[in-house]
Amino acid sequence: MSKVALGGFTNTLRRYPKTVGGVGILTTCGLILLEKQRIRNYLSKWVNTAPSDTDKKRPDYIYIKYHIYKESMRKLKQKEEDEKKWVSVIINPIGKWWKSIKHSVAWRLLNIAQTGSQHDRLKAVRQLACIDHLKDWDFRHLAQICDARTAISLARSGADSRWFVPVHMRGCIKNPKLVLADFHDMLARLRPNSCVDNFFNKYFPQQYPHEGIDEFFTQDQASSLSSQDTDMLKEIIAFLHHITKEEAVAKQILNEGGLTHLMELRKIFADDNETLSTLCKVMANISLVDTSVEHFFASGWIGALAEWMKCPDLRLQVISAKTMANLDHDDPNRVEYPPNVYPLHPRLRTRAKPKADIIFIHGLLGGVFITWRQKDRNPTELGLYGKNAFYTSETDDVFLVGEQRRGNSRIFKNVNNNNNANNGKNGNGATNNTVKKEKMTDPILKAAKKEKNKTLGISDTATLELVEALQNTAELESDWEVVHPDVPLKAGENCCGEFSVPGNEWQNQDNCEDYTNCWPMEWLPDDYPNTRIIGIDYTSAVTEWSANFTKYCPCEKGQGQIDVRATSLLDRLSKSDIGNERPVVWIGHSMGGILTKLMLMKAIDDPDPKVNQIAKSTSSILFLGTPHRGSSIAKWKQHMQMILSPSIEVKEMEEGAPKLIAMHNRFMDCLNTCFRNVKVVTIAEGAPTMLTSFKFPLRIVTEDSARIDYGDFYVLKDDHLSLSKPIFRQSFLYQRVLKVIEDSLQEVEGPTEKVELPGTKFKVEAIKTPASGSLVDKVRSIFAAVPQISINFPNAHCEQSKRD
Numbered sequence: 025m026s027k028v029a030l031g032g033f034t035n036t037l038r039r040y041p042k043t044v045g046g047v048g049i050l051t052t053c054g055l056i057l058l059e060k061q062r063i064r065n066y067l068s069k070w071v072n073t074a075p076s077d078t079d080k081k082r083p084d085y086i087y088i089k090y091h092i093y094k095e096s097m098r099k100l101k102q103k104e105e106d107e108k109k110w111v112s113v114i115i116n117p118i119g120k121w122w123k124s125i126k127h128s129v130a131w132r133l134l135n136i137a138q139t140g141s142q143h144d145r146l147k148a149v150r151q152l153a154c155i156d157h158l159k160d161w162d163f164r165h166l167a168q169i170c171d172a173r174t175a176i177s178l179a180r181s182g183a184d185s186r187w188f189v190p191v192h193m194r195g196c197i198k199n200p201k202l203v204l205a206d207f208h209d210m211l212a213r214l215r216p217n218s219c220v221d222n223f224f225n226k227y228f229p230q231q232y233p234h235e236g237i238d239e240f241f242t243q244d245q246a247s248s249l250s251s252q253d254t255d256m257l258k259e260i261i262a263f264l265h266h267i268t269k270e271e272a273v274a275k276q277i278l279n280e281g282g283l284t285h286l287m288e289l290r291k292i293f294a295d296d297n298e299t300l301s302t303l304c305k306v307m308a309n310i311s312l313v314d315t316s317v318e319h320f321f322a323s324g325w326i327g328a329l330a331e332w333m334k335c336p337d338l339r340l341q342v343i344s345a346k347t348m349a350n351l352d353h354d355d356p357n358r359v360e361y362p363p364n365v366y367p368l369h370p371r372l373r374t375r376a377k378p379k380a381d382i383i384f385i386h387g388l389l390g391g392v393f394i395t396w397r398q399k400d401r402n403p404t405e406l407g408l409y410g411k412n413a414f415y416t417s418e419t420d421d422v423f424l425v426g427e428q429r430r431g432n433s434r435i436f437k438n439v440n441n442n443n444n445a446n447n448g449k450n451g452n453g454a455t456n457n458t459v460k461k462e463k464m465t466d467p468i469l470k471a472a473k474k475e476k477n478k479t480l481g482i483s484d485t486a487t488l489e490l491v492e493a494l495q496n497t498a499e500l501e502s503d504w505e506v507v508h509p510d511v512p513l514k515a516g517e518n519c520c521g522e523f524s525v526p527g528n529e530w531q532n533q534d535n536c537e538d539y540t541n542c543w544p545m546e547w548l549p550d551d552y553p554n555t556r557i558i559g560i561d562y563t564s565a566v567t568e569w570s571a572n573f574t575k576y577c578p579c580e581k582g583q584g585q586i587d588v589r590a591t592s593l594l595d596r597l598s599k600s601d602i603g604n605e606r607p608v609v610w611i612g613h614s615m616g617g618i619l620t621k622l623m624l625m626k627a628i629d630d631p632d633p634k635v636n637q638i639a640k641s642t643s644s645i646l647f648l649g650t651p652h653r654g655s656s657i658a659k660w661k662q663h664m665q666m667i668l669s670p671s672i673e674v675k676e677m678e679e680g681a682p683k684l685i686a687m688h689n690r691f692m693d694c695l696n697t698c699f700r701n702v703k704v705v706t707i708a709e710g711a712p713t714m715l716t717s718f719k720f721p722l723r724i725v726t727e728d729s730a731r732i733d734y735g736d737f738y739v740l741k742d743d744h745l746s747l748s749k750p751i752f753r754q755s756f757l758y759q760r761v762l763k764v765i766e767d768s769l770q771e772v773e774g775p776t777e778k779v780e781l782p783g784t785k786f787k788v789e790a791i792k793t794p795a796s797g798s799l800v801d802k803v804r805s806i807f808a809a810v811p812q813i814s815i816n817f818p819n820a821h822c823e824q825s826k827r828d
Contacts (some may be wrong), residue, residue, distance in 0.1 A: 028824055029032035073344065099580075127162060133165055137174045145354065149174065153181035163187060176351050179330035180373045188327030191287060198288045200253035205286045206277065207260050214276060219267050219579060227259060241381070257289060261302050268309035269363050272685070275313045283323040287589070294671055297468055299339045304332065304343040309363060311350035316487060320351060333371065338393060338469045340543055342559070345371035362596040366392060368545040369557040378556035380607045380643075380768055383597070384544050385560045386748075387614025387649075392559040393469050395613050397541045399742075401748035472540040506530040508756035513710045514739035522759055533752040544611075547753060552765055558600065560593060564615070565671045585671035590622040597623070598634045603641030609770040610645045614750040615677065617650025618684075628698055643768035644703045646761065649747045652688045653729040654679035666731070668813045679729065695734050704735030705764055713743040 056063065130152065135146040158166075163186035170178070170187065178187050208228055214220045252272045264286075268274040288305065293299040306323065320326055332344035346361045349371075357377055361367055368384075386395035504527030511523050544557050564584070583589060602608060612620040618723055627639035655677050676683065695702065708730035712721030724744040731737055740747065740757070750758040 034756060091257070092602065093403040102761060127158070128562055130158060130162070130166060131698060134169060134174070137177065138171055142354065142356070145174075145177070146356070147446065148179040149181055149377045152187075153178055156184050160186060161430060164189075172317050172326070173354050175321055175326045175353055176317065176348060177373075179326055179333065179736075180348050180352050180355070183330075185331055185334070188330055189324060191291075191324040191328060194291075195450040197291045200257060201249075203288050203292070203404050204253065204260075204286065206288075210277065210280055210285065211260075212305060213280065214267075214273060217273070219263075222578070225769075227256065254292070257292065258299055261289060261299060261306065264306045265302055268306055271312060274310045276320050277316075278310055278313055278316055282326055283319055287323055287325065287328070297335075297340060297713040301337070301339040301343055304329075304340060304347065304362075308343055308347040308350065308361070311347045312360060313599050317351050319354065325549075326351075326611070334468050336468055338471055338545065341371065341471075342368060342392070342545070343364050347763060357769065359601045360599055362433070362595060362599050363597050364560055365600050366559045366561060366564050367556070368392070368559045369549045369553075369555070374555065378554060378606060379554075380555045380609060380765065381558060381602050381641075382544070382548065382552075382555055382609045382765060383558045383560065383620075384604070385593075385610070385612045385616030385619055387612075387616045388564050388677070389566065390564075390613065390616070392561045393541050395616075395748050396559070396819065397749060398539055398543055399746055399751045409636050418682065466585050467770065468539040481805075487496050502528045508754065508759070509751055510740050510756045511706075512738040512756065513741050514737075516737040516794075520763070521756075522747065522763075525754055531754055533754065535587060542752060543758070546759075547758065548765075549760055552769070555765065555769075556709060558602070560597075560616070562589065564673050565673055586676050587621060588675070590619050592628060593619065594626055594630075594635060594638070595621045598632065601634070603638045606641065607772055609643060609645035609765055609768050610640060610642045611648070611764075612646070612650060613742065617647040617652075618677075618687075619646075620647075622687060624699070625687075625691060626692060628694065641696070642699065642702055643771060644764045646707070646764055647704070647730070647732065649709050649725045649730055649744050651677060651725045651729045652684075652732055653681075654681050655686050655729065657723050690734075697787065703764070703767060704732065706730060706737045707731050707733065707747065707760075708737070708739045709744045709747050710739045710741045711743045713745055725817060787815060 028583060054201040061526055133148045133152050133155075137145050140148060160747075163184065167175075167187055167189045175188060211220055211223070211228070215224070264277075268277065286306065289303055290300065293303070307329070311320070320329075329344045329348055332340040333348065335341055335344075344367065346366055347357075349358070349367060350360050352358060353372070357374060370378075384392070384396055386392065505528060507524045508522075540558075544559065548555070548557055561741060583592070608622045608625075612618075624639050624642060624645075627635050630636050630639075656679055680683075695704065708727050709723070710727075711724060712723045714721060738756075738760075742749075747757075752758075
């Protein structure tokens with residue numbers, strides 16, 4: 025071949041470079057496949073192809089025992105035969121169709137709850153809350169699709185806990201030293217702040233060392249945490265509860281990821297309900313920030329709060345319900361609850377607005393779950409009077425009142441067997457020289473057990489009917505009367521009862537194991553479910569040494585003054601929409617009655633409409649042992665001033681204090697002018713209280729100091745601490761509270777007139793309205809035109825009509 029021909033061939037190849045390249049690649053691959061064995065033998069000389077040690081440890085086969093293999097094959101064959109049956113041919117498609125329908129309904133409802141109008145969202149959430157038949161993986165999938173607003177709505181509707189994504193790293197607990205370091209850095213960024221500076225000087229002199237330690241513990245290792253670290257974390261939780269009351273501080277903590285650190289505290293103190301309740305108060309303060317909803321959802325706190333809402337401990341139930349109410353911006357009846365204000369009922373969403381607001385305010389050294397718990401139920405003799413008999417019984421020694429015996433009560437032992445929490449305290453929670461705050465010895469404040477009707481396992485029908493008839497027969501007949509166990513020793517001239525119960529209506533609860541740590545929360549909703557029950561909780565002390573609110577910084581030092589405290593509580597109650605087109609009932613024990621009077625007098629003069637409506641909507645006030653003219657407990661100041669240093673509250677409650685007398689005189693003037701339509705009920709103590717372990721009796725509030733020349737006045741045989749604790753539902757104290765609420769509701773609904781229709785044996789209650797007279801006349805004319813018929817309605821219908 026000539027050079028010219030070779031050059032022409034080369035030029036031709038250059039015109040088709042892709043074709044030449046493809047042919048070259050194919051030729052190379054063919055040569056490699058052809059010489060594959062030679063190439064492998066050559067490379068084996070240089071590369072070690074022996075199996076590694078890891079591969080040697082792996083078994084080549086998985087051995088299965090023969091009987092297991094035989095059983096699995098038998099079940100597989102049986103399943104195939106069952107599927108061939110004609111019944112399965114029909115049922116299996118229906119079952120698959122029904123499962124797909126259930127799944128699709130949940131997905132569609134969730135889509136409406138997220139994208140629909142508010143009315144549609146509320147309906148969809150109510151339907152989703154009723155769903156509990158799906159598999160766990162279905163709930164997990166739905167929880168991952170769910171948004172923050174819908175998750176909060178489901179939690180406030182009592183939905184299944186599987187609706188919420190579990191907490192991140194639920195089984196792992198972060199090392200407390202690292203948690204302390206995180207909180208040190210977070211609090212340091214809040215400086216300069218007087219409260220934070222004071223806390224750093226006392227607890228954080230320098231940064232907490234955290235190098236060379238394990239990052240996480242398991243749940244088993246959490247029990248070995250050092251007491252020093254846990255005590256320090258408890259101090260931080262209490263301090264956060266103090267500073268998060270300021271919205272700017274709460275917002276800064278929220279934006280810096282503080283909820284993630286607080287979640288670690290929840291894991292560390294998972295078994296400490298006392299600390300968890302304080303932590304939940306921190307969450308309630310942070311929930312008042314407008315932008316907190318997404319933060320709570322992203323950090324997993326929605327599921328944690330929903331779990332606490334169903335916790336056996338009443339404290340966690342109430343505080344978590346308060347937090348969720350603050351986060352629920354989609355509720356048409358939304359109300360915010362600032363610090364010190366707790367919703368005892370309702371704790372979930374309601375479709376209708378409440379018909380009344382009932383506010384409970386405790387006194388000195390009290391609390392929501394301290395002052396308003398049930399009295400110890402010791403067996404006592406009933407006072408009975410019938411046709412020809414009159415019996416009275418005074419089984420309580422006035423120097424050993426019932427509250428004194430609570431320390432050894434069986435009720436505390438039934439709840440928890442941990443009796444080491446008494447620490448040498450007596451039943452009143454008092455030490456030798458000073459009154460200590462009443463403290464529950466139970467780590468868990470459990471809810472009362474609802475009575476359930478026990479089923480009788482009797483097969484014979486006649487015997488079963490006889491036993492049921494004997495059980496339903498009243499122990500006493502209607503011609504007997506049972507006097508209330510706490511019947512008043514004294515009463516005003518025009519005071520109304522009820523002081524007794526007909527024998528056929530008496531329910532003997534002496535031997536009942538049911539016990540409540542908060543009767544306003546567990547009893548009142550059964551009698552008046554359409555009301556809102558609010559509990560006010562604040563810190564107080566007898567001496568300056570025990571003043572917890574001055575523990576962290578001096579800014580709280582003046583909060584003990586009654587005037588300052590009343591102003592703060594009134595402002596927070598107004599934010600909770602108290603008295604908005606509904607009556608307000610106040611129930612105050614001891615110093616709580618003084619705060620009630622002062623708040624009402626401040627509200628009537630306040631130009632803010634939301635504050636002023638609280639005074640205008642006030643319908644009734646119930647004073648329980650309120651020292652209107654001061655208390656003799658302040659005499660301690662005269663005898664032990666050098667030792668005790670009385671607190672501000674004790675100084676202001678001194679008997680005959682000019683400031684207290686002036687406040688009372690002004691309140692009496694208001695009762696005769698702007699509060700003339702307010703009904704007042706006063707209950708005074710009739711027995712001294714044991715304040716020391718030496719059984720020294722002291723009348724904390726005398727009858728003259730508790731008496732108010734307005735409304736009803738009663739003196740019970742209980743001491744000061746027992747005055748707010750009914751022994752059970754059928755007691756004078758609780759029944760008088762129900763009467764106060766009933767009167768307030770009737771004022772709103774209007775008085776009723778009983779109209780007896782001709783030819784009938786029942787009565788119709790007609791509301792007195794301008795047109796009611798003509799309506800009654802028309803009804804009478806209709807019944808007069810028809811033959812007279814005797815109609816007997818069962819009692820259940822009458823009771824239902826009264827409730828309606």
